[in-house]
Amino acid sequence: MLDNWLPFLIYAIFALIIPASMMWFSFVFATRAHKRTRWRELPFESGVSTGPPRVQRFTVSFYLTAMLFIVFDIEIVFLYPLAVILHQLAWFGFLEFLFFIAILVVAYVYVWRKGALDWQ
């Protein structure tokens, strides 16, 4: 079974070499500037130099989305193995499946009613 991963490993090395070499080319073949001043390298937007961000705080919506993602993505990871053998588990498996979804729907409805799914 582990042998099946050897071709993937070989392919993954290729998949790493290509972007790495492209990155390397971008240094080797780059045109050199005649004159380099510090101002050229400052981040800017529409002519206003803003510099690096000082306080790194974000809208709470981003955190909320991340939490929702973790909850629902883990749910799906749990469903995958069940889905593979559901035809063997038959009705017992299906009832468990429904039970799992039902608990999730409660959480989903709660999140919806709380307004967490609306972007603010």
Place this chain on the structure above:
Amino acid sequence: MREPWWISLIKAGVIVNLIMLAFAYTTWLERKLLGRMQNRFGPNRAGPYGLLQPFADLIKLVRKESFFPVAARHPLYIAAPIISMFTALAAFAVIPFGAGWQIWHYHVNGEIANVSIALILIFALGSIGVYGAIIGGWASQSKFSLLGSMRTCAQLVSYEVSLALSVLGVVLMGQSLNLVDIVNKQGATIWFFIPQLAGLLVFFFAMIAETSRPPFDLPEADTELVAGYHTEYGGMRWGLFQTAEYINLITLSALAVTLFFAGWHGPYAPLGPLWFLLKVFIFVSVFIWIRASVPRLRYDQLMRFGWKILLPVATINAVVTALLVVWIS
């Protein structure tokens, strides 16, 4: 079926370069089709029909001045595009493109790696790909890059949920996470897009959002905002992000073809890879067509669509499929 390691090596080298070529000509196809749909010619200067345009672009990008924002965190700033593109390329490894061939007395598999958790592997690599955007935005140390990367991240993770849930119906029917098994099952029974039409639609929308293509191209939104997480990138380093996006498009199109349209199956079996290529080509063209026709969504519309429409539809689809699978078996 085992194959000797050197066949895997040759095949990996050939496939990876074919994907790069496919990427190059996807950009050409996109510009040409968009041009035609907008009543202009598109690229037509470099070579016949502008066919050398991708190579001209490559040379231009590589020749651009190597350029860093002063505050950038250098190792991460450089690593981010590589992560993005590595995950995009690596995901293709498990997609079957042919039935496998007997060449002389060696067996050549129709896929690079036949692993039992192929589907989970693809989604896992997709999740790691999000790090490319986050790290790139953060390491640039610019306010706009950082905000852009948060925006991208929120969009990608929101739609990843629907993307993963929409294929649950296919897993239920294919009874495997192995893409080779799923394709063979479709060849033996029915192409899954017929019973899984709802799943296909959800997958399709989630896929547009995952590859941040219009109308879900909020990570870039080039006509409204600064480019987003790759604002501070230029030259080939920006090119790597762009390449990753197009390769993601190709890989996810190939995944959709594999899951819903029976991969390499077609009317005449020996032409397997050709059917596969044709289906992927049609998928990619549809994406370009959508880009030309539909205006961009607003961010709150994007989030509402993902969480309030796609997710419930995908769940209901999974439940109904589970019921039918148990009923029939």
